[in-house]
Amino acid sequence: MRRTDVRDGGDDDVEAVLDELYALPPSEFVTRREERAAAARTARRADDARRIHAARRPTLAAWAANLLRRSRPDEAERFLELGRALREAHATLDPSGLKELSAQRRRIVSELSRQAAGLAREAGHPLSGAVQRDVEATLRAVLADPEAADVWATGRVESTLTPPSDFPAGAATAERPARKASRTPARAPSESARKKDEPAERRAERQRRLAEARKAAREAEERLRDRRTEREDAEAALRRARGHRRDAEERVSALEEQLRKGRAELERAEREQGEAGKRHRTAADTVARAQREAEEAAREVERAEKGAR
Known part of the structure; x- marks a missing residue:
């Protein structure tokens, strides 16, 4: 229902406010009533405010x-x-x-x-x-x-x-009136007699x-x-x-389970990749160090050979 402001004047506004109030569930009635009554008082419409405030909250x-x-x-x-x-x-x-x-x-x-x-x-x-x-x-x-x-x-x-x-x-x-009439002392006229x-x-x-x-x-x-x-x-x-x-909830549940498993697999793969990367870096460092040591040993051999001549 369209909300109606009581500031525009006229009884129609008050009637619309009352229609709005009685269309609301009882739990919302009092709060909205006070809002509408306050708006009427602000607009200097005391009679309208009293009428709105007098509206009783309906039972369920x-x-x-x-x-x-x-x-x-x-x-x-x-x-x-x-x-x-x-x-x-x-x-x-x-x-x-x-x-x-x-x-x-x-x-x-x-x-x-x-x-x-x-x-x-x-x-x-x-x-x-x-x-x-x-x-x-x-x-x-x-x-x-x-x-x-x-x-x-x-x-x-x-x-x-x-x-x-x-x-x-x-x-x-x-049927009760008919039975009561039959117990009266005076005999009541029959239906057919009354109709005649x-x-x-x-x-x-x-x-x-x-x-x-x-x-x-x-x-x-x-x-x-x-x-x-x-x-x-x-x-x-x-x-x-x-x-x-x-059916849709079951499909969503199945897809969510697949997604959960996929995420778990992705996390495992990421952990494995991280560990493999660490091993690769360690191996690369070891190879580089061994390469440097081999080169240094080769130079030592070369110097020793020159000294022997």
Whole structure:
């Protein structure tokens, strides 16, 4: 992300600084926040400095959720649309319709949380099981709560978002109201009786919303299948790359061993050459000395012969 200086003025600069801060890993957040706040104070922008300084460092789970929002913008927008459709469906559908959608919702949240964990791992900050469950809770909250959806849409989640308790998380929750109603003293009207009492327009609206929610869920599942295929392809490519790396490392190790042996042989050859050079110089000195002695002896013989005459 482009670094933004708050000296140029305007709320857009502060928004860009906040975007920059919440894109950083939590370990870097506070240092950069203080740098940006100090720059704002130096530029005599006290309100901006206070706003920047008030930004809270996100938890690791919140950072991972923000990372997912920024790294998968198109998929995140579709997830937000799905949340709007599911909230409308929750307001109008009967328990059987909610039960059908809840299983699809769980699969979508689980897959997106795995994507967030993968992105965090690639960024050098792997998530523990507990942290990944916090990411899942935040994603469930985004589907269930419009305020949580608005926070996540900005990419500035600070801590784990909690889904509302009245938004069913699964089939058991969706069925609970029906079982409770069956225990009431007064006999509740049957589903078919309620439908007969509903105006035709209301029934048509319920069916339309159910169809839209089912369509959104089907499309989300199709995207998940595509993402899984992409992930499988990426994992296969990663396995191939790791194999190539191992082969290259083995070749490098073999070459390094050959180089080590070659250097050892070179050192031995240099030592042998040095020793041979010393012997050669010694022998040459000995020969030269013997040559001088022979020449001197020959001259002595020659002088002796002249004296004998």
